[in-house]
Amino acid sequence: MSKNPFTRLLRFLFFAVVVRAVILIALGLTVRHRERLPKDGPAVLAGNHNSNLDALAIMSLMPLRLLPKLRPVAAMDYFFTSSIRGWFSTNIIGIIPVKRGSGKEGGNPLLLAEQALERGEILVLFPEGTRGEPETFKQFKKGIGHLAHALPKVPVLPIFMYGLGKALPKGSALLVPFNVTVSVGEPLYGTKSYNEFVDELEASMNKLAAQEKLPVWE
Amino acid sequence: MTTILGLPANVVYFTAGIYALLALATAVVLFMRWRNPGERYAELMARTDSWWWMIGAFTLAILLNQTVAVVFLALIAYLALKEYLSLVPTRRIDREVLLFAYLAIPIQFYWAAIDWYNMFIVFVPVWMYLFFPALMALRGQTQGFLRAVGTLSWGLMMTVYTLSHMAWLLVSGNRVSPVAGGVGFLFFLVVLTQFNDVAQYCWGKPLGRHKVTPNVSPKKTWEGLIGGIATTTLVAGLVGPYLTPMDWRWSALAGAILGVSGFLGDITMSAMKRDLGVKDTGGLIPGHGGILDRVDSLTYAAPVFVHFIRYFYFP
Numbered sequence: 431m432s433k434n435p436f437t438r439l440l441r442f443l444f445f446a447v448v449v450r451a452v453i454l455i456a457l458g459l460t461v462r463h464r465e466r467l468p469k470d471g472p473a474v475l476a477g478n479h480n481s482n483l484d485a486l487a488i489m490s491l492m493p494l495r496l497l498p499k500l501r502p503v504a505a506m507d508y509f510f511t512s513s514i515r516g517w518f519s520t521n522i523i524g525i526i527p528v529k530r531g532s533g534k535e536g537g538n539p540l541l542l543a544e545q546a547l548e549r550g551e552i553l554v555l556f557p558e559g560t561r562g563e564p565e566t567f568k569q570f571k572k573g574i575g576h577l578a579h580a581l582p583k584v585p586v587l588p589i590f591m592y593g594l595g596k597a598l599p600k601g602s603a604l605l606v607p608f609n610v611t612v613s614v615g616e617p618l619y620g621t622k623s624y625n626e627f628v629d630e631l632e633a634s635m636n637k638l639a640a641q642e643k644l645p646v647w648e
Numbered sequence: 649m650t651t652i653l654g655l656p657a658n659v660v661y662f663t664a665g666i667y668a669l670l671a672l673a674t675a676v677v678l679f680m681r682w683r684n685p686g687e688r689y690a691e692l693m694a695r696t697d698s699w700w701w702m703i704g705a706f707t708l709a710i711l712l713n714q715t716v717a718v719v720f721l722a723l724i725a726y727l728a729l730k731e732y733l734s735l736v737p738t739r740r741i742d743r744e745v746l747l748f749a750y751l752a753i754p755i756q757f758y759w760a761a762i763d764w765y766n767m768f769i770v771f772v773p774v775w776m777y778l779f780f781p782a783l784m785a786l787r788g789q790t791q792g793f794l795r796a797v798g799t800l801s802w803g804l805m806m807t808v809y810t811l812s813h814m815a816w817l818l819v820s821g822n823r824v825s826p827v828a829g830g831v832g833f834l835f836f837l838v839v840l841t842q843f844n845d846v847a848q849y850c851w852g853k854p855l856g857r858h859k860v861t862p863n864v865s866p867k868k869t870w871e872g873l874i875g876g877i878a879t880t881t882l883v884a885g886l887v888g889p890y891l892t893p894m895d896w897r898w899s900a901l902a903g904a905i906l907g908v909s910g911f912l913g914d915i916t917m918s919a920m921k922r923d924l925g926v927k928d929t930g931g932l933i934p935g936h937g938g939i940l941d942r943v944d945s946l947t948y949a950a951p952v953f954v955h956f957i958r959y960f961y962f963p
Binding site (some may be wrong): 458460461478593596599602604606607608609645646647648 | 930
């Protein structure tokens with residue numbers, strides 16, 4: 431992320447004005463268990479992924495005071511397809527890039543994410559790895575388990591969201607207003623094996639989803 | 649009519665009265681909490697807080713000027729429609745269709761703003777009613793067609809159409825009310841309908857025994873309903889002559905009509921919520937629920953009051 435004060439101001443204005451206005455007027459969030467959100471970093475906010483707005487919605491839950499510490503983790507191949515998109519993703523959204531599939535080549539794809547947590551930052555990430563079909567779950571990838579296992583003292587909060595996949599699903603550029611329900615789960619810690627952690631997180635996310643009465647969307 | 653800052657004087661006095669009543673209610677709630685500290689009154693406190701916000705926004709927007717007022721009322725209809733469309737089952741294919749449904753809001757409120765009654769009164773129940781099923785048919789997915797058409801038509805009527813009657817009353821009321829203009833009519837309608845909700849709650853809470861609709865809204869009792877309507881009728885008879893061209897008898901009758909129609913709007917929305925299996929329609933207003941939970945009684949009271957006034961008082 432840029433150290434340039436002008437870019438940092440742009441980022442602040444983008445989140446304080448544009449993102450908040452869109453979320454307030456076009457969407458409207460109903461947040462359950464807001465008190466569970468971390469008061470400071472380091473922490474991981476793990477959401478289900480349906481829409482390009484997911485990261486912005488999760489980031490809007492946190493006070494603007496913590497904005498400099500908020501970093502969404504995102505796939506490099508998707509966000510660095512052009513230089514403008516790359517600049518915007520890095521400097522305004524503030525993403526930490528992950529090279530998809532690099533774990534198989536022996537590298538640690540989440541190295542930058544680990545370093546950010548060590549600096550006390552708050553990561554927003556999507557364990558499903560992709561947006562997939564709107565408003566359906568995909569099996570969680572193992573990355574979140576490795577990350578939690580490497581830093582077992584960092585709380586990982588499951589955040590279940592419903593509605594953003596209807597408002598702006600994959601493959602559409604047209605935003606249709608829908609209310610969004612956001613339910614924050616209890617923090618989990620990677621004290622056991624990474625596989626167990628992923629299962630635990632997935633179960634927690636499913637539990638949050640089961641507590642909501644969701645309308646049919648087919 | 650006498651004016652203060654360009655507003656009918658009676659409306660200004662009435663607004664001051666609303667704030668005095670709100671301050672009194674807040675003092676009572678604070679006193680109750682002071683006598684009995686703890687979580688017991690947290691909900692009531694949140695609800696009272698929200699009343700300050702709602703009454704603040706409403707009075708400010710309505711009194712600022714007519715354009716702001718109409719935009720504000722359109723915004724309420726938009727939030728209500730958004731809440732409704734987020735609650736009911738919808739089809740993926742209708743995503744873009746729903747965007748058109750939102751576009752109906754500024755158009756409908758425009759007819760109200762220019763006081764074109766004939767277009768205002770047919771736009772949703774005729775033109776939109778015909779337009780959306782045809783659009784859905786043209787898009788070609790027949791599965792779930794009837795459900796999609798039914799829910800969208802009812803939703804547009806219950807949110808956009810009914811609530812837009814407030815805007816029409818505000819604009820056209822100026823023609824027939826030398827006492828306090830359209831704004832006097834609108835205050836009479838909205839304030840008394842909301843007052844009636846609170847009055848029914850205040851009568852029903854300590855005295856309620858006999859349920860009116862045990863399957864739909866189990867908290868509604870005959871004691872609350874009758875006490876609420878009687879109180880609203882009395883208050884309407886007292887304030888009506890100052891806000892509208894009605895004398896005290898007609899005002900009291902209008903108050904009773906608001907009480908009954910408000911109750912019907914309330915239980916109609918409750919029936920919808922029961923069917924969908926939700927308790928509140930949203931979380932926009934702390935202590936109250938969603939916006940539809942707050943304007944449910946107005947969805948019936950607004951059109952009923954407008955047609956009552958139109959029949960007896962418009963040339």
